[in-house]
Amino acid sequence: MEELTARRLNRTLLARQHLLARSTQTAHDLIHHLVAVQAQESNAPYISLWTRLEAFEKDDLTALLADRRAVRSSILRGTQHIATDDDYPWLRPTVQPVLDRGRQGAFGRVTAGVDPVELAALARKHLTGQTLTRPALARLLAERWPDVEPLALGWSAQCLLPVVHPPPSGTWGRFGATPFVLAEEWLGRPMAAPDAERLVVRYLAAFGPGSARDVQAWSGLTRLREVLERLPLRRYRTPAGVVLYDLPDAPLADEDAPAPVRLVPEFDNLLLAHADRTRVIADAHRRVVITGAVVRPTFLVDGFVRGMWSMTGAGIVLAPFEAITEAARDALTREAAELLRFAGTEGSVSFTAPGH
Numbered sequence: 386m387e388e389l390t391a392r393r394l395n396r397t398l399l400a401r402q403h404l405l406a407r408s409t410q411t412a413h414d415l416i417h418h419l420v421a422v423q424a425q426e427s428n429a430p431y432i433s434l435w436t437r438l439e440a441f442e443k444d445d446l447t448a449l450l451a452d453r454r455a456v457r458s459s460i461l462r463g464t465q466h467i468a469t470d471d472d473y474p475w476l477r478p479t480v481q482p483v484l485d486r487g488r489q490g491a492f493g494r495v496t497a498g499v500d501p502v503e504l505a506a507l508a509r510k511h512l513t514g515q516t517l518t519r520p521a522l523a524r525l526l527a528e529r530w531p532d533v534e535p536l537a538l539g540w541s542a543q544c545l546l547p548v549v550h551p552p553p554s555g556t557w558g559r560f561g562a563t564p565f566v567l568a569e570e571w572l573g574r575p576m577a578a579p580d581a582e583r584l585v586v587r588y589l590a591a592f593g594p595g596s597a598r599d600v601q602a603w604s605g606l607t608r609l610r611e612v613l614e615r616l617p618l619r620r621y622r623t624p625a626g627v628v629l630y631d632l633p634d635a636p637l638a639d640e641d642a643p644a645p646v647r648l649v650p651e652f653d654n655l656l657l658a659h660a661d662r663t664r665v666i667a668d669a670h671r672r673v674v675i676t677g678a679v680v681r682p683t684f685l686v687d688g689f690v691r692g693m694w695s696m697t698g699a700g701i702v703l704a705p706f707e708a709i710t711e712a713a714r715d716a717l718t719r720e721a722a723e724l725l726r727f728a729g730t731e732g733s734v735s736f737t738a739p740g741h
Contacts, residue, residue, distance in 0.1 A: 389594065389621045389629065389637070394664040395688045396638035401591055402655055403437040404647050404685070405638070412438065412445045413454055413469060420587045421466035421476065423652040424457050427555050428728075430467050432650035435727050442727070443557045450556060453571060456549040461654075462605035463487040463544070465555070473568065475577040477547045479584050483605035488544035492537040499530055499538070501545055508542035509567065516551060518562040519543065547576050581612045586632065588658075594621050594631035598660035627661070644688035646716040648724055652680045656690070666690040670706055684720075686713045694721065700732025701725060708739045
């Protein structure tokens, strides 16, 4: 079994994420390739696509959402993602156990007297033919369960039912109450059967090679080793002896392949798709970037996370963890200036002192 170095895993991940070279494909095709794009913050999926595509403007994603060719919903790990219209109908049922588990953990005690099947059916009835915000749906559900916290009822409905959040919710710069619409009505098609094998294959194409724990960390599902074992996959191992699975014909990148600087938005799956994240970020830096439920925006130098960035009214501030070369600073300055142009924001690019 061939051993793969951390650097080769890094370059292979970046190649499959289109972070070694920007892709010429469409935004719809890239979302399909990535399976789903993190969308907990409205602007983040736009930046995720911008940093991976040669030609991308904000209207490209907004139009996909408006045309119902992409949808925003609770998917991987039970968190907000954008998936294509073709993928959502099988993807959501596949990760439904994650949403069920998350609902039980967060609201099981407060909704102990509520039959989840009845709740889902009543929520479906209220949503049929119309769009309701989460608070509005919660108030309607509270008429049936007046002694239960409405917030728990609204969130439970979001977990139990395939609902999507139609635009302008979740588009660039838009915030506010989250609207719900039945996914079947919005897409004009029924949900499909769960397909864990399809999920695993698609993960490996975009994030592999990966271990069973990696796929589980990315998806939120459990017991995927048995799925990996029954698929005709190639096997590698890490220097620590961890078995990695990959598609038989998926190429591995050269560990010496040049990796340009990249700005990655908050919550990007690049940092969340592996149990062992050292292929892209050192453990010491991970503890700064990922705190609780927050994943901060980062930048890559030579393929690895070397600092964080933020966009303010004055521009973009880059905060390196350690000293970086003048060439890297120049490249980051150019990349950040391009992001400001993309965002339509006036301002300048500045750096903090290393480690601050």
